[in-house]
Amino acid sequence: MSKLVGAPLLVGAVAYTPNVVPIWEGIREYFDDPSTTMDFVLFSNYGRLVDALQAGMIDIAWNTNLAYARAVLQTDGHVRALAMRDTDAKFSTVFLAAAESGWSGPGDIATRRLALGSADSAHAAILPLHYLRAAGVDVDHMHIQRFNSDIGKHGDTGRSELDAIDAVLAGDADVAAIGITVWENIGRGDLMPGMLEPVWQTETYSHCMFTALDTLPESVYAPWVAKLLAMDWEVPAHRRILELEGLTQWVEPHLEGYDGLFAAIAEQGVDSRW
Amino acid sequence: MVVMALMRIVEQMAEGDTAEFSVASASELDLVRRWCEKTGNTLVNTLMVEQDTGQVTIGRGRPRNPGSMIPADRMPGARLWLYTNFHCNLACDYCCVASSPKTDPRLLGIDNILALVAEAADWGVRSLYLTGGEPFLLPDIDVIVRACVDRLPTTLLTNGMLFRGQGLRKLQAMPREGFALQISVDSPTAEVHDSHRGAGSWKRALSGIRIALDEGFTVRVAATISANDDPALDELHALFDGLGIPRSDQVIRPIARQGVAEEGVAFARESLIPEVTVTAKGVYWHPVAALDENALVSRQILPLTPSLDRVSDLFAQQWSSVTAASAMFACA
Numbered sequence: 001m002s003k004l005v006g007a008p009l010l011v012g013a014v015a016y017t018p019n020v021v022p023i024w025e026g027i028r029e030y031f032d033d034p035s036t037t038m039d040f041v042l043f044s045n046y047g048r049l050v051d052a053l054q055a056g057m058i059d060i061a062w063n064t065n066l067a068y069a070r071a072v073l074q075t076d077g078h079v080r081a082l083a084m085r086d087t088d089a090k091f092s093t094v095f096l097a098a099a100e101s102g103w104s105g106p107g108d109i110a111t112r113r114l115a116l117g118s119a120d121s122a123h124a125a126i127l128p129l130h131y132l133r134a135a136g137v138d139v140d141h142m143h144i145q146r147f148n149s150d151i152g153k154h155g156d157t158g159r160s161e162l163d164a165i166d167a168v169l170a171g172d173a174d175v176a177a178i179g180i181t182v183w184e185n186i187g188r189g190d191l192m193p194g195m196l197e198p199v200w201q202t203e204t205y206s207h208c209m210f211t212a213l214d215t216l217p218e219s220v221y222a223p224w225v226a227k228l229l230a231m232d233w234e235v236p237a238h239r240r241i242l243e244l245e246g247l248t249q250w251v252e253p254h255l256e257g258y259d260g261l262f263a264a265i266a267e268q269g270v271d272s273r274w
Numbered sequence: 275m276v277v278m279a280l281m282r283i284v285e286q287m288a289e290g291d292t293a294e295f296s297v298a299s300a301s302e303l304d305l306v307r308r309w310c311e312k313t314g315n316t317l318v319n320t321l322m323v324e325q326d327t328g329q330v331t332i333g334r335g336r337p338r339n340p341g342s343m344i345p346a347d348r349m350p351g352a353r354l355w356l357y358t359n360f361h362c363n364l365a366c367d368y369c370c371v372a373s374s375p376k377t378d379p380r381l382l383g384i385d386n387i388l389a390l391v392a393e394a395a396d397w398g399v400r401s402l403y404l405t406g407g408e409p410f411l412l413p414d415i416d417v418i419v420r421a422c423v424d425r426l427p428t429t430l431l432t433n434g435m436l437f438r439g440q441g442l443r444k445l446q447a448m449p450r451e452g453f454a455l456q457i458s459v460d461s462p463t464a465e466v467h468d469s470h471r472g473a474g475s476w477k478r479a480l481s482g483i484r485i486a487l488d489e490g491f492t493v494r495v496a497a498t499i500s501a502n503d504d505p506a507l508d509e510l511h512a513l514f515d516g517l518g519i520p521r522s523d524q525v526i527r528p529i530a531r532q533g534v535a536e537e538g539v540a541f542a543r544e545s546l547i548p549e550v551t552v553t554a555k556g557v558y559w560h561p562v563a564a565l566d567e568n569a570l571v572s573r574q575i576l577p578l579t580p581s582l583d584r585v586s587d588l589f590a591q592q593w594s595s596v597t598a599a600s601a602m603f604a605c606a
Contacts, residue, residue, distance in 0.1 A: 018288035019334065157285055162278055169275070182281075185313055191277045191305060243314060244289060244335065 008037045009224055011210075012049050012058035015042040016156035019244065026241040036227045045152030046120070047273060050074065053213065059220065061211045064154040065091075066122045066270075068209040069261050073272050080212045081255055082225050085247035087181070088207040089254040093128050094183045095200040096176045098168055103175075103199045106135035112174035113143045115164035121155025121179075122261055123207065124164065128177035130264035131202040145173050158182050165196070175199055181246065206257025276305045280332065284315060289335035292318055300326045319545055321501070321528075337593065344547060347400060350589045351582055354399045354426075355551040355561040356390065358382050358418060359407040364433055366471045368498060370532035370562045373407045380554040384414055386575060388421055390552055393578045395425045399550075405431040405561060413440075416447040429454045429494070434482025435475060446489060454492040456525070457483050460499070462509035470500070483517055494523040501528070530562040543569050544592055548585045557581040 009031075013024060024040040031038045041058055043049040046067040053061040053071060060082065063071060071079045097103050103112070109132060117124025125146065129139045147163035155161065164176035165186070180201075189196055210228070212221055228250050231238045242248060264270070276297075283293050297303045303320065310317045316333035346352065357371070359381050365374035382390075391402060402422050409415050410432055422428040430448075434457035437445050457479060460467040464476035486493045495514050499505045507526065514524045529535050543559050546569075551558040556573045563569035572581045 017285055018291070022289040022335075158281065159285065162281055166278065169278075185281060186277050187309065187312060191309055191312070240336075 008039045009060065009220065010041060010058045011038055011060045011062060012041045012043055012052050013062040014046055014049055014064075014153060014156065015044060016150070016153040023241070023244045026244065030231065030238065030241060031224065031227060033227070035223045038224065046070075046154050047152065053079075053211065056213075059212060059216055060224075063209050063211045064122065064156065065205070065207045065209070065258060065261050066120060066126065066154050068211050069122075069258060069265060070272050071211050072262075073265070075213065078214045080214045080216065080221070081253035082210040082212055082221060083228050083250050084206065084209045084253055085245065086249045086251050087247045088209065089251055089257060090204040091123060091207040091257075092180045092204050093123050093131065093177055093202045094180055094198050095128070096165060096168060096178060096183070096196045097174060097199045098171075099189075099194050099197045101174075101197065101199065105200050106132050106137050109175050109199060110137040110142065113145060113172075115145045115147065115167040115173035115176040117146075117155050117160035117164055117178065118148045118150050118153070119146060120151055120153075121160060122264075123179035124155045124161050124177055126264045126268060126270060127202065127205065127260060130260055130267060133267065134260075155179065158185075169195060203260075204257065205260050206254050209253060276302050277309055280306065280309055284313075284332065284334050287334040290333065292331050292333045294329045295332050296328075297330055298327050303328075303330065306330050306332070317545065348547060348549075350548045350586050351398060351550065352400045353403060353549045354390070354394045354401075355403045355405060355549055355564075356382055356387060356422075357406060357551065357553040357561075357564055358387070358404050358409045358415070359412055360553070361411060362406060362408040362433075363411065363435060364408070364471050364475060366534075368470055368500065368529045368533075368535040370530045370535060371407070371564050372533040377407070379407070379411075381412070382552065382554050384418055384421070386554075387418055389576055390578050391422050391425050393576070394582070397579055397582050399426065399582070402426045402428040403431065403549075403561070404428065408433055408436065410436040410441050410444065416444040419448045419453065423449045423452045427452045429456050431456045431458075431496070432482075433458050433471070433475070433479060434486065435478040437482045437485045442485070445486065445491075448491070450490050450492075454494055454523075455486050456494040456496050457486065458496050458498065459483070459510075459513070460497050461503070462506050462513045466500075466503045466506075470498075480517075483519075487518065492523070493517075493519060494525060495519055496525040496527065499526060499528055532562050533565055548589050550582055550585050552578070559585065 013020060020042060028038055028040060043052065046064055049061050050067050050071050052058050054075060095109055116128060119125050133139045145167060147160040149160035149163050150157040161178040161182045164178060167173035168176045186192060231242060231250055233239050233242055233248050280295065283295060287293060295306065297306060307317050310332065314336050316337055318331040318333045321329045359379045360371060360373050361375060361377045361379040362373035363375060404422065409430055419428060419430060432455060459479050460470060467476035468474065483493055483495065497510055511524060546560045548559045549561060551561045551564050552575050553564050557571040557575055558564045559569040559571060571585055
């Protein structure tokens with residue numbers, strides 16, 4: 001695929017919250033330069049986003065980890081990972097229980113009622129089971145309660161994770177698996193003292209990724225990626241965008257961080273086209 | 275469950291949007307404040323209906339650069355408020371400084387005012403606001419006004435009820451250029467206004483507005499609205515329109531929970547853009563908090579420059595502390 005000269009690069013993303021609009025308007029403004037001009041298109045779900053990338057409707061997709069993996073699988077690997085957030089390179093899943101449970105590690109989780117987020121959330125559903133299995137837990141015989149609150153959004157809303165936490169707080173589940181960002185945003189227990197405690201935390205893995213097809217010319221994506229990586233936390237105008245998007249620095253792809261997810265998809269038979 | 279509820283509400287908002295959230299205790303209010311600080315969101319204001327329960331307004335994201343959000347004439351240090359006195363011919367039930375006929379006058383005095391205004395003008399203050407109490411109870415209010423207007427544009431807040439006899443002569447002696455009167459009218463008919471301010475006060479305020487207009491003064495009107503009253507805003511604007519007062523000179527604001535007010539919008543220093551305020555007892559952060567020890571900047575009213583500098587510095591620190599907080603929902 002080649003782009004028309006002067007046409008803006010089109011970046012696709014998913015509208016999982018109204019805040020996505022000011023985020024992308026800010027990013028578009030940052031790229032307002034003849035060599036990197038861009039526009040954005042918002043989709044209602046990641047299935048449509050990945051379809052649009054393959055159909056050439058957009059040049060770059062801002063994918064979750066599952067959407068990245070699906071793009072790889074659906075194109076037989078003919079994609080190019082471009083850049084990710086520093087926070088994407090060290091994502092993890094936290095398992096929470098009610099305070100003073102006394103539980104610690106996957107062995108204690110194995111016999112408990114586990115609350116998971118939306119089925120298409122890698123961090124709150126797919127990877128928790130993968131890492132438990134890797135730790136020797138017989139996940140096929142666990143008591144699992146799923147909260148499919150934001151299917152299509154790959155857990156971006158955080159809603160299904162809050163539902164899972166609520167289940168623990170209500171006594172309807174013993175342990176909830178949530179992404180590290182939600183754990184941080186509820187204060188890591190500091191703001192809800194005496195209510196929740198972490199039981200276990202997975203190793204770090206990679207989360208979101210700017211993804212292009214490998215047919216996108218380097219002359220098109222390289223200036224854009226270079227400018228993206230040049231965003232500087234110390235520049236107030238840049239910092240606003242970085243804060244809104246939840247990072248301090250854009251970084252080169254950490255592809256090794258997807259190994260667990262590809263393995264999980266194979267283990268669990270995750271559908272490749274949500 | 276406050277944090278969980280906040281997470282769910284804010285997730286539905288875009289940057290700059292606001293939403294109301296109920297709090298049922300002081301500790302819940304504190305938790306909202308801490309959560310906002312931690313997640314880079316904003317506690318815009320607090321409306322406590324009873325002592326420990328009420329509504330807070332949450333804004334998603336951080337405030338923008340103050341220069342891009344605050345008009346130049348509202349930036350800290352642009353305005354200087356002078357409480358000329360605290361006694362008043364009225365005893366309004368929501369008065370933020372608890373003024374009444376029995377209140378200790380706490381006169382600022384012409385000598386202090388002259389010194390304050392001179393220093394303020396040199397520092398960069400752009401406009402003066404004289405308030406009380408009722409300034410027209412001062413025998414030298416016309417002298418005070420002329421001295422202020424000689425240096426800076428000045429607005430005098432009054433209930434407009436004393437434009438008779440000596441009061442009228444003092445009014446007539448005031449300059450028309452660089453000067454405005456701001457007269458309080460809280461409702462389109464007498465009932466609500468009089469219920470807060472006293473029988474007959476609405477009619478006399480309206481009469482005062484007409485007198486001031488006839489005398490050639492610029493008149494602004496200010497309505498203080500209670501959450502418990504029907505604001506009847508359309509009728510109120512129609513009344514003011516009918517008096518020939520432009521919409522830009524029609525100020526409508528909520529009751530501030532200060533002084534003798536038992537309801538109203540609760541402010542903290544951190545939630546108020548400062549408007550430096552001088553009383554006989556000290557320099558304060560904002561005129562709605564001129565009795566609030568938490569809003570006290572300095573007991574020393576002269577020289578004024580250190581207080582103006584301090585308020586500017588504190589505001590800069592306050593703004594940067596909010597903007598330094600991290601953003602929430604690090605998602606795709």
